[in-house]
Amino acid sequence: MATSSCVVRAATLRGVSAVSVDVEVCISAGMPGFSIVGMGDASVQESRERVRAALRACGFTMPNHKVVVNLAPGALRKTGSGFDLPIAVGLLCATAQINPRIADGYLFAGELSLKGAVRPVPGLLAYALCAKRMGLALVSALEEGACEVEGLDRLCLESLCDLRKGEFGRLRMPAGEQVTLEKDFRDIAGHDMAKRAFQIAAAGGHGVLMMGPPGSGKTMLASRLPSILPPLSRAEALESAVIHSVAGEDVTAELSGVRPFCAPHHSASLAGLVGGGSPPRPGAISLAHNGVLFLDELPEFAPSVLQGIRQPMEAGEVVVTRADGSVRFPALFMLVAAANPCPCGYFGDKQRACTCSQRMISTYQGRIGGPVLDRIDVHIDVARINPGQVLATGHGTSSAQLREGVMVAREYSSWRRANTGLDERGASTETLVRACCLNDADAAFFESLATKSHMSGRAIMRTLALARTIADMEQAPAVGHDHICEAVGFRVREGGAQ
Template sequence: MSASCVVHAATLRGVQAVSVEVEVCVSNGMPGFSVVGMADASVQESRERVRAALRSCGFSMPSSKVVVNLAPSALRKTGSGFDLPIAVGLLCATGQVNPAVLDGVLFAGELSLEGAVRPIAGLLAYALCAQRQDLALVSAAEDGAGRIEGIRRRVIESLGQLRRGEFAELGGALAPEKPQELDFRDIAGHDMAKRAFQIAAAGGHGLLMMGPPGSGKTMLASRLPSILAPLSRSEALEAAVIHSVAGRDAAPLLAGIRPFHAPHHCATLAGLVGGGSPPRPGAISLAHNGVLFLDELPEFAPSVLQGIRQPMEAGEVVVTRADGSVRFPARFMLVAAANPCPCGFFGDSERTCTCSQRQVHQYQGRVGGPLMDRIDVHIDVARIPPGQVLSTGHGTSSAKLREGVLAAREYASWRRNTTGFDERARQAEVLVESCAMSEADRDFLEQLAASGSMSGRAIMRTLALARTIADMEQVPKVGRDHLCEAVGFRLREGGA
């Protein structure tokens, strides 16, 4: 005599939840409880949690043979989210709970030894997986995932609720409260740096600040999200899923605020680009559709910095393991800050640098030319006079800077639709056509590129920067002034 049932569940694969069927079979034979189907250690441990949770809630554990199969068997299953579906499957197979509770739902949750259901990382990904199958997600309450339009969620607090067979709906669509943002108004002076940030925000260009300690580099970078365009619904959902999988709060993203992620310079390659077992998103994916800020850039290991070069171009990172490859989205705006030398005061007008010329070159060379070549805007940030520091709160506001950013983006969108040239495709021919330069200005750019020893990539990125500057002035053609300003941002000390 045997009894069986099938429960809808899921497992995380990268930043997506993949559908899994939990097949539970209770039959005559030698007593035992086995879980098969490529289950890792955390899933195998669920057997002990399920046993204790069932007894704590007044249910009985069958004394016969229990086999749990996680299908498809070729897919590796990870995480403690299988506790709840395995327990529900056992209760339905043994007749302790009405099987009707399985209709139209997907279960995900970890069990405590007392039978309470705990939330797990990635519930938003699980909810989207359930939505794709026209199911409702049944899990512990968690803010964020249940407050998105179109996603059905039901709440279970304890296994004891299964006796009633009813689960409360978790709210409806609700716009998260938008947290207060930092404002550029707090920074006095630095008008040139603010202009550079406005241009970078308008075109999504990477930016590098170099200057002595205390010059305000970190303050400037931390306020960049306040002038960026709000996240669209699709962008917010993409970023929120990544943060949910990483166990981070996704509420600010769902409110439209772009992510700002600033890893410490001791971060490993796996911590920056993603990895681990199972693979989890890294810092560049947590900054997806937002800003990645690398403070003290030369202090990062050179091999770690070189690891972000390819994702900067592709907009994603592919982590390959023995059981397959996982793709993590990674479209981010890179902002970096660096001291000019180990002591930090090379070129400072007030304090004398104690480093040798060799030390300065070695320190700045730690970043590497290929990565520097991919950063469009290079600026020097000097310390401002004490009088301006005391005038904080009277600088150019984020609201004013954002107006220019949004106007430039709106004009660029109109220009692309009118001309048919979309330079965002990163095709050199399309970019050149979108700039509509005169022959004289083309010759001028060639001369500047030759004198500055600019690479082919640097030339095209300079042209893209000039196109953004022209969009800020809402003019269709890139002129001499736009090229000069763009080259001024690209070239430092005569190099590209």
């Protein structure tokens, strides 16, 4: 027989982005067989059996010749079951069982059932962005909650049988479903100081560490932080949605502007928190990108896991290095952590006596590690409130009231940066000091507090950044004495600087 071939465009996930792959199908004379080459993983090799069964179930013929499928470029490792659909389309085009031109101008991504139905695969939003970059339309499964990508045609295919029609259905996008946050700070009575701390943290994107006995309300406070954060911008929403799409999670909340809130269990592994595996997948800190990462029972996390978040907290990304290269995952998040002060949880509690020795308390708190504590800006003690305040639930300061202060601070800081040309976020120490506009007296006062509290260089700069945020909340052009005092009060706990 004469050799026949076809090329179909597909993609593979690499981190949180999709990389273009050419699926080259060649059918030639020789011993009958079906092989896939080009560094495909086990799920790609399993495509052979799924494609065979799907073609036969839909009334197509599997060629009884030598079939070679090459996934190019050969040096790129390919993963996932999303190659089922492009391989099947390539076989049908190469054998002229469907119009060979049907593959022109499209990128295909989908898994096949044994009966020929097309199923969605994780990361379809990343595939959509890849298709847009290449100037192609995306053909995938009939997906619920699909995201519209501006400038991209998204088409769908329910079954291989539909290929006989020579055209694809248009994927209908949901009509802007909105997700509302049900948790409100109003539900928390008392804790006015903690609410103030969360308002400041939300205004400047600062990390928060809460320490207090069980039942004091630490988890309730943390879970309501997204309700006072500004909604995601369109670009931020797309960034966060892509990460959740690659992880196989629903993206409705992110696309409606709700900031992610990720709360991994303290038994999480390093790969589960930071990212990893084979192929590398985003971890909890990447799922919290542009949102909040809540680590409850912080001392219960393995020390090696906690130390793994140190670099991402400052760099805003995770770099996972493997033998075949490095993968970058975005990880720009607000860290909120909660911890009991001791193993029994009641050290310092006025209502219940602690049963731990001083050595047990020091060992327990030492599990967190100084380097991690040094990177958290706001440290607060959360005490249990009296029964009368508990029964007054529903009458506290609301999220709407707190969010108003957050938005004022963010708008003023944006205006200040634009007018002064000083953007202290992630910039040099000199830029932050200049942005604070400290006079000589306030600078000397802050220096004396830093010396007395034994602050490290990082702690000094983070305290100064916190003071700058407090000043922004009052729309003050310069950081003053009161701003410094409040910032130091939130930064320094009993026993020294953190």
